[in-house]
Each structure stands twice: as C-alpha cells, then as structure tokens.
Amino acid sequence: MKVGIPKEIKNNESRVGMTPAGVFELTKKNHTVFVQSTAGEGSGFFDKDYQEVGATILPTIEDVYNQSDMIVKVKEPIALEYPLIRENQIVFTYFHFASSEPLTKAMIESKSVCIAYETVEDADGTLPLLTPMSEVAGRMAIQQGAKYLEKPIKGRGILLGGVPGVAPGKVLVLGAGVVGVQAAKMAAGLGAHVTIMDINMKRLRYVNDVLPNHVTTAFSSEYSIRQLIKSHDLIIGGVLVKGGKAPKLIRKDMLKDMRPGTVIVDVAVDQGGCFETTKATTHEDPTYIIDDVVHYCVANMPGAVPYTSTIALTNVTLPYILNIANKGWEEACTKDVALAKGLNIIKGKIVYKEISEAFQLEAFEA
Template identity: 50%
Template sequence: MKVGVPTEIKVDEYRVAMTPAGVRELVEAGHEVFVQQGAGNGSAIPDEAYVKQGAKILPDAAAVFGEAEMIVKVKEPQPVEVAMLEPRHLLFTYLHLAADVELTHGLAKTGATCIAYETVEDRNGRLPLLAPMSEVAGKIATQAGAFMLEKPLGGRGILLGGVPGVAAANVLVIGGGVVGYHAAQVAIGMGATVTVFDRSIDRLRDLDVAFDGRADTLYASTLAIEELLPSADLVVGAVLVVGAKAPHVVTRKQLSLMKPQAVLVDVSIDQGGCFETSKPTTHTSPTYEVDGITHYCVANMPGAVPITSTYALTNATLPYTIDLANHGAAAFLAKSPGHRLGLNVANGQVTYEAVAAVAGVPYVTPEEALGL
C-alpha cells in the first residue's frame, strides 16, 4: 500500500504522524511511504532521517494526497485537506467529529474511509490510541494551569504548592480517567491540595490506591462539584464520553461561585468542552476570561511538546497502521468490535452512532457501509 504522511497544518501543531522507525517497518513490510517535505521538522525529525529508512519526500500535501492510498495524520483534516480526499483514500487520524458537524459532513462528501484514533477500542474496552495523548494532555493541563495562576498571566497570583506557612492551591480534577489521573498526579507532585471527581465507584477505588491517600476522591454529582467550586483555584476538566460530545460539568452560572481569576483548564475541548463557557483556543493565544475566570482551552495541548508527543503517539499507532497497510480497511475492521468502532465515516455515510446523532444524519453500521 502507498502510505502518505502530510505536514500537520492546524494552528500551532508541531507533531507528525510517523517517525523514521515507522517508515522502516512499513517499507520492510513491502509498502511505499511518502512524506511531505518538512513534515517532521516540528518534532526535530529531518527529511534525511525519513529518506534513510526508505521514504520518498514529496514537495507538498497535494503530491502526498495524490500518491497515497492511506493518509496517516495526527489532527483532524483542515478544509484544504478535506478537499484533497477522494473515495479511494483511507484516512487514519484523530477526528473528534462529535464536536465538528461541518467536518463530519465534509468527510462524508469525500467518500473516503475515515478511521479515528480516539474511538478504536481494545479487547478490554480501553482506548489504546487515545491513551498516550491523554497522558500528555493531563500532565500539561496541570502544568499550564499552574502557570496561568501567576498574576502576570491573569491568574490569582498563587503558587500551586504553596510554601511553609502559606496554604497550597486547591485543585479540582473532574474526571478520573487517563487525563484526570495524570493531571492529579502532577498536581500532587507539585504539592497542591487535590480532589478528583468521577462517576465510577470502581475507578475512585483505584485512584484511592494509586494516590495512597494524597488526594481526595468524590463521586461526581452536580452538588458535590458545586460545593467545592468556591474553594478551587484550578479546575481541570477531564470528562470523556467516547466518541460523543462532552457534557457540561460547570455552567456559566456556577462561575459566580468561584474566586476571581481562578483558572479552568478544559482538556475535553476536542469533544466540545466540558465547561459551558469553553471555546477552542491555541497555544499562541491560549486563554480568555469569562466573568472573571480564566479559561485555558487549547484544542491540541500535546502539540506543545511535539518530540514527546510524536514518539508517544506513534508508538501506539504504528501496529495499527501496519495492520491497515497489510490487510486494508475491511480486514482490519473485521478483526474485532473494537476495531470496527474506529470507523467514523465511510462511503459517504456516518458509521459512529454518537457522531451521527450530533450531525443529524442516519447512523449506518460499519458492516453496512463497507459490506463487511
């Protein structure tokens, strides 16, 4: 199969979807790899490193899309990239379509087969291709939140871990999954007073053991969150409903309960955001203020640390990329229900139920869409 790796063009995105190691594995398996010139520069991977492992460097995205049968990316395709997709293409990338109805309709019109990293599940119902970026985003969330609490950045002027004689900041983490765990872990490490919310009692038990009593865990009822908002200096939103829009766990009305210049970090922004007042921002302009509360809602947080993120992501995606190249989409999706959950759009139809509901189009099963 001919595999194409274009340069990521989303604002402030520096990751790349394949490393030279990935090129080597694909070439040795008998495939051709086409990499856009400069695609790896943001992750400190020069073109020569790809060439050395057997890739062919092409001058622009149009050439990559023109040559390739499978397009491997990091972020969802931007409008100019959607325009280059054809029915013959297999697209493998993060899509987050529940938060982008326009992109959903755009991809359907291309006729391409689109598999989303974030909805592929393993046999245990986990999300193996989302997990590495969730780990990075969770760590960045606390790191960024601590920075935004500094007065020159518009924050309250409080040090997350405090000092002897001065109390540490109060950090609320709403959602105890991979993002929430890593956000809380960093906050604990920085010396903050941490509370983690989740709606799974089993998960809260796991977190109690993992944190060894260094963080409080609470069931994520609306009232429990509301009662702790007045004491919060930093709130990290780490809510995930797989493939669907995130629910709002903090409303605009509830912002009035919070301290002036407290900080909200919304890691769920790719899925529409879990705070009512959230809207996507960029690394260049990461924050805005609503009712005196600082909001940090960068839609590609891991893109700020591309060397770490690129290698973490490609370690996870490479086996799936090789599988797709070796066997094609139909055989890949036929492997398991978890593989089929990765398919979001195919042959002009939406094949992920939660995305179809948001987009207002009929849901078609992967089996029907591809005739599996």
Template identity: 65%
Template sequence: MIIGVPKEIKNNENRVALTPAGAAELVKRGHEVYVQATAGMGSGFTDEEYVSAGAQMLPTIEDVYGKAEMIIKVKEPIEPEYELIREGQLLYTYFHFASSEALTNAMLRNKSVCLAYETVELPDRSLPLLVPMSEVAGRMSAQEGAKYLEKTYGGRGMLLGGVPGVHPAKVLIIGGGIVGTEAAKMAAGLGADVTIMDVSLKRMRYLDDIMPANVKTMMSNEFNIRQMVQDHDLIIGAVLIPGAKAPNLITRDMLKTMKPGTVLVDVAIDQGGCIETTHPTTHDEPTFVIDDVIHYSVANMPGAVPRTSTLALTNATLPHAIDLAEKGWKQACREDNSLKKGLNVVDGKVVYKGVAEAFGLTYYDVDSIL
C-alpha cells in the same frame, strides 16, 4: 500500499504521524511511504532521516494527498484539506467528529474512509490510541494550570504547591480517567491539595488506593460540583464519553461563584468541552477571560511538546497502521473488532453511533459496509 504523511497544518501542531523508524517498518514490508518535506521537523526528525529509512519526500501537501491510498495524520483535516481528500481514500488520524459538524459533513461529501484513533476500543473498553495523548494532555493540564495561576497571566498569584507556612493551591479535577489521573499525579507531585471527582465508585476506590495523601476523591454530581468550584483555584475538566460530545458539567452561572483569577483547563475541548463557556483556542492565543475566570482550552495541547507526543503516539498507532497497510482496511477491521470500532465515516455514511446522534444523522451499522 501507498502511504502518505502530510505535514500538519493546524495552528502550532508540530507533531508528525510517522517517525523515520515507523517509515522503515512499513518500507521493509514492501509498502511505499511518501512524506511531505519538513513534516517531521517540528518533532526533531529531518528529511534526511526519512530518506535513510526508505521513505520518499514530496514537496507539497497536495502531492501527498494525490499520491496516497492511506493518509496517516495526527489531527483531523482542516478546511484547506477537505478538497484534497479523494473518494475511497483511507484517513487514519484523530477526528473527534462529534465536536465538528463541518468536518463531519465534509468527510461525508468526499466519501472517504475515516478511521479515528480516539474510538479504537479494546474489549475492556480502554482506548489504546487515545491513551498516550491523554497521558500527555493530563500532565500538561496541571503544568499549564500552574502557569496561568501566576499573576503575570491574570491568575490568583498562587504557587501550586505553596510553601511552608502557606497553604497550597486547591485543584479540582472532574473525571477520573486517564487525563484526570495524570493531572492528579502532576498536581499532587507539585504539592497541591487535589480532589478528583468521578461517577464510578470502583474507579474512585482504585484512585484512593494509588494516590498520595494530598489527593482525595468525591462523587461527581451537579450539587457537589457547584459546591466545589467556589473555593478551588485550578479546575481541570477531564471528562470523556468515547466518540460523543462531552457533557457541560460546569455551567455559565457557576462562574460567578468562583474566585477572581480561578483557572479552568478544559481538556475535553476536542469533544466539544465539558465547560459551557469554553471554546477551542490555540497555542498562539491559549486563554480568554469570562467573569474574571481564566479559560484555557487549547484543542491540541500535546502539540506543544511534539517530541514526547510524537514518540508516544506512534508507539501506539504504528502496529495498526501496519495491519491496515498489509491487509487493507476492510480485512483488517473484519479481523480486529477493536480496530473496526475506529471506523466513523465510510463512503458517505456515518457508522459510529455517537457521531450520528451528535448531529441527528442516519446511523449505519458498520458491519453492513464490511
């Protein structure tokens, strides 16, 4: 198969979808790998390393899309890429379709095959290609939240862990999945007073067992959220409904009950956000303020730590990339039900229910196109 790796062009996205080691694995199996020049530089991989691994370099993004049968990316295509994608071309990347009607319509129009990292799902309902970036984003959410609590950035001027004789900051995490767990580990490690809210008693029992004494659990519901946001300094939204738009659990009217300088970090922003007042921001302009509350909602948080993120992501995505290249996407998905669940849009049809429901589109059973 002919595989293309374009340079990411989303704002401050420094990750790359394939490392030189990954390119070598594909090349030794007889596949052709084309990498856009300087695509790996942001993650610390030189063009020379790719060439040594057997990949071929192409000068422009147009060249890569024009050559490849399968495109491997990190982030969803953005508008300048829409017209470069060909009918039947396989795109293997994060899409988060339910948060963008424009992206969904563009991929329906070009009749490409869109296999989304975030909806590849194992029988135990875990999301193996989302986990690595959820781990990074969860840890970063506490790190970024701690920074924006500093007065320099408009926060309350609080040190997350406090000092002897001074109470630590109070951190509220809504969602006890991978993001919430990693956020809690980081915040607790810095000495904060942490509460994780979730709707699953089973999950909260697990978290109660594994977390240190400065982490507590609480049932997530509207009444409890309204009470808790009033006296917490950092609030992290870590809610995920696979493939679907995140629910708004913190509403606009709740902001007025928060203390001035409270920091909100919405890690669910890729799926539309779980805080009503957030919208996607960039690493160039990561925050905005509403009602004296700081909102941080960067849509590609792991892009700020690209070396760590690229290595973590490609550890998970490469085995499936090899399967897709070896067998073709149809055969690979027929043989691997987990990979089949990654198909979202195929040949102008929506084959993932959460995406169809988000925009009122016709849903087609994925087995009908395999």
C-alpha cells in the same frame, strides 16, 4: 500500500503522523511511504531521517494526498484539506467528529474511509490510541494551569505547591479517567491539595488506592461541583464520552461562584468541552477571561511537546497502521474488533452511533 504523511497545518501543531522508526517498519514490509517535506521538523525529525529509512519526500501536501492510498495524520483535516481527500482513500487520524458538523459533512461528501484514533477500543473498554495523548494532556493541564495561576497572566497569584507557612493551592479534577489520573498525579507531585471527582465508584476506588493521601476523591454531582468550585484555584475538565460530545459540567452561571483569578483548563475541548463557556483556543493565543475566570482551552495541548507526543503516538498507532497496510482496511477491520470500532464514516455513510446522534444524521451498520 502507498502511505502518505502530510505536514500538519492546524495552528501551532508541530506533531507529525509517524516517526522515522515507524516509517522503517512500513518500508521493511515493502510499503511505499510518502512524507511531505519538513513534515517532521517540528517534532525534531528531518527529511534526511525519513529518506534514510526508505521514505520518498514530496514537496507539497497536494502531492502526498494525490499519491497515497492511506493518509496517516495527527489532527483532523481542516477546511484546506477537505478537497484533497479522495473517494475510497483511507484517512487514519484523530477526528473528534462529534465536535464539528462541517468536518463530518465534508468527510461524508468525500466518500473516504475515516478511521478515528480516538474510537479504536479494546475489549476491556480502553482506548489504546487515545491513551498516550490523554496522558500527555493530563500532565500538561497542571503544567499550564500552574503557569496561568500567576498574577501577571491574570491568575490568583497562587503557587500550587505552597511554601512553609503557606497552604498549597487547591486543584479540582473532573473525571477520573486517564486525563484525570495523570492530572491528579502531577498536581500531587507539586504538593497541591487535590480533589478528583467521578460518577464511577470503581475509578474512585482505584484513585484512592494508587495516589497519595493528599489526593481525595468525591462522587460527582452538580451540587458537589457547585460547592467545590468555590474554594479551588485550578479546575481541570477531563471527562470523556467515547466518540460523543462531552457533558457540560460547569455552566456559565457557576463562574460567578469562583474566586477571581481561578483557572479552568478544559482538556475535553476536542469533544466540545465540559464547560459551557469553552471555546477552542490555540497555543498562539491560549487563554481568555470570562467573569474573572481564566479559561485555557487549547484544542491540541500535546502539540506543545511534539517530540514526546509523536513518539508516544507512533508507539501505539504503528501496529494498526501495519495491519491496514498489509491487509487493506476491510480485512483488517474484520479480523480486529478493536480497529473496527475506529470506523466512523465509510464511503459517505456514518457508521458510529455517537456521531449520528450529535447531529441527528442517519447511521448505518459498519
């Protein structure tokens, strides 16, 4: 199979779809790999690194799309890429369709085969291709939140870990999934007081067992959220609905109950965000302020640490990429139930229920 790795063109996205190590595994199996020139430089991988493992370097993004049977990316295609995607071409990337109707309609019109990293699902319900980026984003949420709590950036002027004689900052984490647990772990490591909320008691019991004693758990409800936001300095939104839009847990009217300079970080922004006031931002311009509350809603947080993120992503995507390249998407998805759940749109038809529900569009059986 001919596999293409274009350069990411989303604002400040420095990750790349595959490391040279991943490319080597494909070329070793006699697959052809096209890499757009400089695609890996943002992650610390150079054209010569890819050439040494058998890749062919192509000068433009158009060349990569034109010559490839399967496109392997990191982020969803943006408008400039829509016309490049061909009928029957496989596109394997993070799509997050439920947050973008234009993207959904463009991929329907392209009649391509869209396999979304974020909905590949193991038998136990875990999302193996989303997990590493959720781990990165969860940890980064605290790193960024701590920075934006500083007064020069309009935060409350709080040092999360405190100092002797001064109480530590308070962190509220909404969601006890991968993002939430990683965020709580990082915040606890800094010495902050952490409260993590969820509606799943099994997850809360797990958190209670594995995290330090200064991480407390709370059952999530609108009432309890409204109470806790009044006293917390940093609020992390990490709620996931598989393939669907995130629920709005913090409404605009609730911002007035927060103290001026409170920072909220919405890690669910790719799925529409779990704050009503969320709007996607970039690493170039990451924050905005509403009602004296600092919002950090960068839609590709792991893109700020591309070396770590690209390696972590290739570690988990490569077995699936090899499977598709070796067998073709139809046989690969027939024999691998987890991969089959990654099918979102096939040749103009939505085959993932949550996407059709998000936009009231017709869904078909995969």
